[in-house]
Amino acid sequence: MPALWLRVALLVLAFTLAGLFALLHWQQKSRSVQAPPDAERTTAALPWPSFAVAHAQGSKQAVSLAEIAERATKSVVSVSSTQVTRATGALPFESDPLFRHFFGPHQEVPRERRERGLGSGVIVSADGTILTNSHVVEKASEIMVILPDQREFEAELLGADPKTDLAVLKLQGDFGKLTPLEMGDSKRLRLADVVLAIGNPFGLGQTVTMGIVSATSRAGMGIVDYEDFIQTDAAINPGNSGGAMVDMEGKLVGINTAILSRTGGYQGIGFAIPTSMARPVLRSILEHGKVVRGWLGVGIQSIDEDLKKALGLRSTEGVLISSVEPGSPAEKAGLERGDVVISFAGKSVDTLSRFRNRVAATPPGSRQRIEILRDGKERTLSVELGTLPAAEAERAPQPDAAPSFGMEVAPLSPAARTELNVPDSIEQGVVVTGVLPGSPAAAAGLRGGDVILEIDRQPVGSPGELRERITKPNGVFSLLILRGGSTFYVTMKRPQP
DSSP states (O other): OHHHHHHHHHHHHHHHHHHHHHHHHHHHHHHHHHSOOHHHHHHHHOSSOGGGEEEOTTOOSEEEHHHHHHHHGGGEEEEEEEEEEEEEEEOTTTTOHHHHHHHOSOOEEEEEEEEEEEEEEEEOSTTSEEEEOGGGSTTOSEEEEEOTTSOEEEEEEEEEETTTTEEEEEEOSOOOOOOOOOBOOGGGOOTTOEEEEEEOGGGSOOEEEEEEEEEEEEOOOSSSSSOOEEEEOSOOOTTOTTOEEEOTTSOEEEEEEEEOOSSSSOOSOEEEEEHHHHHHHHHHHHHHSSOOOEEOOEEEEOOOHHHHHHHTOSOSOSEEEEEEOTTSHHHHHTOOTTOEEEEETTEEOOOHHHHHHHHHHSOTTOEEEEEEEETTEEEEEEEEOEEOOHHHHHTSOOOEEEGGGTEEEEEOOHHHHHHHTOOTTOOOOEEEEEEOTTSHHHHTTOOTTOEEEEETTEEOOSHHHHHHHHTSSSSEEEEEEEETTEEEEEEEEOOOO
């Protein structure tokens, strides 16, 4: 009897295990029919490789980079400029005695030379308005624009602004329907945002490169007077100038302008003018044919640790007013030398270059609040901006002559001569308007208000001349400095290549 019971129990157990195995096999087969493998699910949900897809800000929908580029390239053009120069020179073989016997003495004959330049531009309006760089069309006697469909048209220069390196062109002729590129908000850009650079490098034709935003608000580069660059590692080469920097919404956020390179080619550091600066320049040129800038009428400089201690300031934040021009908007508003500007138009002031940019971009005639520190106390004043005079624009402080040395310089203007008591016997020089703490210039003992008279025993007359000679590679160079009526030399070492 016990043996019979055991056999029945084993039989029941065998049937139970067989049933469980069959159930598990059916469930697994059912799953494989209902859903594809992981790789197939990914392909169905994401039709492009992950590296070719981006999400626009505020959108959860994936966008193909190819689609963004395809739309944006319809708005980027190639710009060809021709500059005609005339020179005089001697006739060929004029030194040959036999030639002179038959044709008489040496004569100067006019010769014409045509120089061509290539760049890029961005269509910003369906009426044929194009935004590009000023240096692309500088001194051009003829400007030709090649559209993406390879049609070629002449273009008129509506206005150029070398101080921001921007220019506005207008297509001529029957160009038909155009595709303008919508302007985005460059202020929304963040570090590591993906951007596309579109242009005409080396005259090869329309090219798209991709990179990220490496930095924003780059200033003091010594490229132009008003700087607020977007830095990117997207490949930018000669010919890309004036082309488009596009964000992942397919909108224009910058105008490709310059590269930092020891070879003249791409080395991973490129700069674009943000639309926050390009938009008011474009609007001003279209309305006035030139750029009209706001004007305070003050001399300003950065605040270093020495100035902070000497003036009894709490920090190095803000910019110091070093002079106030008589009759200027600043004087009428009650600003004084020694005031520290900490806020303008409701925004805090952190650097000298950004403050200058903000004042320049503010419409003349508008009334703005300006917050200052005077004798350790905060005060709020109201100032009605004037229009930057032409003469004042020419002597506006220049950016860093050489950012690696950490000093800001400006021309030795008549106002600076009076302010610094420069004797009439000094015919030329360059004024140091600010020194970056911890920089080579600071280590050499330079200060704001010093006047650089010579570099390597040769006179220096302008920031551009100083920039050209101070950035030559290798070696130690000397500067002759005027300070408080006395002159002395300092030395600095050029960086190794």
